[in-house]
Amino acid sequence: MSTDVLAPVLTAWTAVCRYDRLEPDRGVAALLDGEQVALFRCGDELYAVQNRDPVTGAYVMSRGIIGSRGDVPTLAAPLHKQVYDLRTGRCLDLPGVALVSYPVRERDGLVEVLLDRSAPPSLLRRPPGNGRPDGR
Amino acid sequence: MSGEPVGATGGELVVVGNGMVGQRFVEALRARDTGGRWRVTVLAEESRPAYDRVRLSAFFDGADADELNLHTPDDGVTLRLGEAATGIDRDRRVVTTAVGEYRYDALVLATGSYPFVPPVPGTGLPGVFVYRTLDDLAAIRAYAAGRRTGAVIGGGLLGLEAANALRLLGLDTHVVEFAPRLMPVQVDEAGGAMLRRYVEELGVGTHLGVATTALHPGADGAVAGLSLSDGNRLDTDLVVVAAGIRPQDGLARAAELAVGARGGILVDPSCRTDDERIWAVGECAAVDGVCYGLVAPGYAMAEVVADRLLGGSAVFPGADTATKLKLLGVDVASFGDAHGTTPGCLDVTFVDPATRVYAKLVLSDDAKTLLGGVLVGDASAYPTLRASVGGPLPGPPLGLLAPADSGAGAAAGLAALPGTAQVCSCNAVTKDDILTAIGGGCADVPALKACTRAGTSCGSCVPMLKQLLDSAGVVQSTALCEHFDASRQELFDIVRVRGITSFSRLIAEHGRGRGCDICKPVVASILASLGNGYVLDGEQASLQDTNDHFLANIQRDGTYSVVPRIPGGEITPEKLIVIGEVARDFQLYTKITGGQRIDLFGARVEQLPQIWRRLVDAGFESGHAYGKALRTVKSCVGETWCRYGVQDSVGLAIALELRYRGLRAPHKIKSAVSGCARECAEARSKDFGVIATDNGWNLYVGGNGGFRPRHADLFATDLTTEELVRHVDRFLMFYIRTADRLQRTAAWIEAMDGGLDHLRSVIVDDSLGLAAELDAAMARHVGSYSDEWRDTLADPDRLRRFTSFVNAPEVPDPSISFTVERGQPVPERRPVVLGMPEVAR
Incomplete structure (x- = not known):
């Protein structure tokens, strides 16, 4: 928990739901401090990315199909099927497009996400002009 | 002219004209002038930049001006639209316009041609048009509104295009041609006769071998009729003069440049005029005295001058005047010495009145060299034949001419073509060029188009590109994706x-x-x-996919739409009221669909089970609008009410919809049943459509609307209901088993070896011995159907996924909000960051 030690005020692991609430290879959406986060369980791995589809602006990424491209675990956007690297959030089909990805872990049967509260993620990590009222 | 070409070092280049050839010239020059040696100014008379005049008539098929646009912006080129050149001062080397003067080091004239209007009285009357520019077409369209009859003076290529345009505008159309046949330049007498049969069957009147002697005004002063040289008079509300074109050489004449004996700016084979700084390309140029009214020779001239201006030594290679077009739905092609004017030449003629195909090859006196030919009705052999002109025949003549259903003749012919033969004459691309591109990694037609430009103008060589890919051993992978090699x-x-x-x-x-x-x-x-x-x-x-996962259709804002099944489009007032109440209570946007049911929009995921609880309780079930599955079977009201109906179309539609509901398929499946031949249910635009006859049902298959609309083909006639159901059972199951992903029935049948006949033999004659298996599979489907929404509501585990947030199920998605439009909720417009790029697959 070195992160907690270094910046106890700015970051925190937040429990989201029970691990067995996640269906294999399927996502759920979670609301964390006003942020919408999409959570996925793929095999033994957990992934968390922004729920907002950067292409359409709709909050739907949790409903995408999980898969792989080569060795990369992937998520396909449900509206127009752009494919993203689940580990980094990088879009494999459109250059310069990415999802915010969040550290996520399972502990004591609970899924936890690490939120960075040092600044609103929307300011630091989103593309500009994302249309969210809290995005400026 | 000898020595270092003047002006080849660069400087100010003025181009007069921004038609197809002028545009091609600028593109060719800019592509080669990598050092930026020329500063280019283009003076264009029309108010819009270059567009595809060859496809001008597409304007009446619904294409808009943007679709015909050929111009791509280029920062290195100054384009002055609507600024016609008015004079050339060769001493001062300036071109003048109404606005100012443009100095040039080199001047390229690409002024094109103008429509020839015969000197007969009355051509200045209101209602008389020419057929040359988009503005002309827009004026014709505006004038034609509310008028009934149109006449075209001129039965050549342009005249028939104009006639088709008038037809499409709903006018009763006539063509007047001075020569004794249509398209006299391109086709011979027998070909012209075949063409006339086609044209007249479309309802276009033809008046051949007569001249127009005068145009007469009516009481309102606008044109009302034509006098013909045979003494007859033709009443008409609108006249299009399409009697040929003349080179636009007035600017050159005024500047005292030499012109050809029959008009046109006289140029040498390098396309240079008698002023060494002035060049001419396209329809305005007379190369060694000969003008060409086709785009391909113009493009060749454009390439020559671009090369010359950068120090090259290209010469005009001579013109391929071959033509292939679809006029009024008829394929017509002509190439080489189509009229057999070569001394001692021989004809091979193929006429089939049944299929209405006419073909003629002109051979050298030893019957070994192909000199030219004419094709009417079926021009599939054209690409191979045209490319063979001047060389040996690529196969036995009749084999080349007989309708090439199998394509075998054409493929063999292609293999025999020399590498230097032009496959794409519009862009001068040879077979060798194509093979080089394939060798360089082009693996499909789009790649070949991008790499070589072949097939990008008239498109007639695209079948040859496919054949060349095949013969080069390029196999389009049938692998589904990177995870499965299987189709x-x-x-x-x-x-x-x-x-x-x-x-x-x-x-x-x-x-x-x-x-x-x-x-x-x-x-x-x-x-x-x-x-x-x-x-x-x-x-x-x-x-x-998310639609099947939530049993609803996702919309742009992440909400879903709900479509209860309304079999055959028949619904009781009580059920209509339930739908209305549900829509009202959940504040859903309501719209009638094309499939005779009702779509409820704007449902959040957590609302879907609540909405469906109400609907299921009222007796509704899933409409599978979210699935690649049977959607609806539309119907007209049929004999129950309609005075024309001959069968119970609603009853059959309901029975079919209930039989095939929930059937998952490679793509959506749509159907309809019409109660008589008036076809109010639009059954022929469906994957399977049924039309009542006095004796039973006619079955049509393979129709669809959508991106590429297609009418269904008649599959079987006068079926009993039992026979009909058996045919449809097998048709659907065979489709489900053998079609590709996202392949609708139309594309599936088109891609099938043997097409509709094969399909019929499988379904009706059981040629593959599959019928019993297909029947059993459908019986299993019908017997095991269960409503997905009813099943979902009955199971708490299944309901769990209809949650907004896993950690806050009581909170609705805050990003979803609505405004009111025409009294109904619609999604709040959100700024979209990236537009809507589709992922290419």
Whole structure:
């Protein structure tokens, strides 16, 4: 928990739901401090990315199909099927497009996400002009 | 002219004219002038930049001006639209316009041609038009509104295009041609006769071998009729003069440049005029005295001058005046010495009145060299033949001419072509160029187009490009995606024959990786088609696209729409009221669909079970609007009410919809039943459509609307209801087993070896011995159908996924909000960051 030690005020692991609430290879959406986060369980791995589809602006990424491209675990956007690297959030089909990805872990049967509260993620990590009222 | 070409070092280049050839010249020059030696100014008389005049008539088929646009912006080129050149001062080397003067070091004239209007009285009357520019066409369209009759003076290529345009505008159309046949320049007498039969069958009147002697005004002063040289008079509300074109050489004449004996700016084979700084290209140029009214020679001239201005030594290679076009739906092609004017030449003629095909080859006196030819009705042999002109015949003449259904003749001919033969004459691309591009990695037609420009103008050589790819051994992969080497059909057989019931087993044994958004829904659909129960049980849930996952249709804002099944479009007032109440209570936007049902928009995921609880309780079931599955069977009201109806179309439509509801397929399936031949249910635009006859039902298959609309083909006639159902059972099951992913029935039948006839033999004659299996599969489907929404509501586990947030199920998605438009809720418009790029697959 070195992160907690270094910046106890700015970051925190937040429990989201029970691990067995996640269906294999399927996502759920979670609301964390006003942020919408999409959570996925793929095999033994957990992934968390922004729920907002950067292409359409709709909050739907949790409903995408999980898969792989080569060795990369992937998520396909449900509206127009752009494919993203689940580990980094990088879009494999459109250059310069990415999802915010969040550290996520399972502990004591609970899924936890690490939120960075040092600044609103929307300011630091989103593309500009994302249309969210809290995005400026 | 000898020595270093003047002006080849660069400087100010002025181009007069921004037609197709002028535009091509600028593009060719800019592509080669990598050092930026020339500063280019283009003076254009028309107010819009270059557009595709060859496809001008597409304007009346619904294309807009943008679709015809040929101009791509280029920062290195100054384009002055609507600024016609008015004079050339050769001493001062300036071109003048109404606005100012443009100094040049080199001047390229690409002024094109103007329509020839015969000197007969009355051509200045209101209602008389020429057919040359988009503005002309827009004026014709505006004038034609509310008028009934149109006449075209001129039965050549342009005249027939104009006639088609008038037809499309709804006018009763006549063509007047001075020569004794249509298209006299391109086709011979017998070809002209065949063409006339086609044209007259379309309802276009032809008046051949007569001249127009005068145009007469009516009481309102606008044109009202034509006098013909045979003494007859033709009443008409509108006249299009399409009697040929003349080179636009007035500017050159005024500047005292030499012109050809029959007009046109006289140029040498380098396309230079008698002023060494002035060049001419396209229809305005007379190369060694000869003008060409086609785009391909113009493009060749454009390339020559671009080369010359950068120090090259290209010369005009001579023109290929071959033409292939579709006029009024008829293929017409002419190439080489079409009229057999070469001394001693021989003709081979093929006439088939039944299929209405006329073809003629002109051979050298020893019958070994192809000199030219004419094709009417079927021009599929044109690309091969045209490319063979001047060389040996690529096969026995009749084999080349007889309708090339199999394509075998054409393919053999292609192999025999020399490498230097032009495959694409519009862009001067040879067979060798294509093969080089294929060798360089071009693996499909779009790649070849991008790399060589072949097939990008008239498109007639595209079949040859495909054949060249095939003969080069380029195989289009049938692999579904990177996880499966098998096609959808092969996967279907693997799953069926081996009794596989899970994706994980299938990918472990027959694929690799974790799957993707392509193969997972395909396998989910295959499993569902084979009757593996509820589509969201266990692992199948992870395979479904979001629509199937939530049993609703996702919309742009992440909400869903709900479509209850309304079989045959028949609904009681009580059920209509329930739908209205549900829509009102959940504040859903309501719209009648094209499939005779009602779509309720704007439902959040957590609302879907509540909405469906109400609907199911009222007796509704899933409409499967979210699935690649049977959607609806539309119907007209039929004999029950309609005074024309001959059968109970509603009853049959309901029976069919209930029989095939929930059937998962490679793509959506739509159907309709019409109660008489008036076809109010639009059954022929459906995957399977039924039309009542006095004796039973006619079955049509393979129709669709959408991106590429297609009418269904008649499959069988006067069927009993029992026969009809058996045919449709087998048709659908055979489709589900053998079609590709996202292949509608139309494309499936088109791609089938043997096409509709083969399909008929499989379904009616059981030629593959499959019928019993197909029948049994459909019986299983019908027997095991269960409403997905009813099943979902009955199971708390299944309902769990209809949650907004896993950690806050009581909070609705705050990003969803609505405004009111025309009294109904619609999504709040959100700024979209990235537009809507589609992922190319």
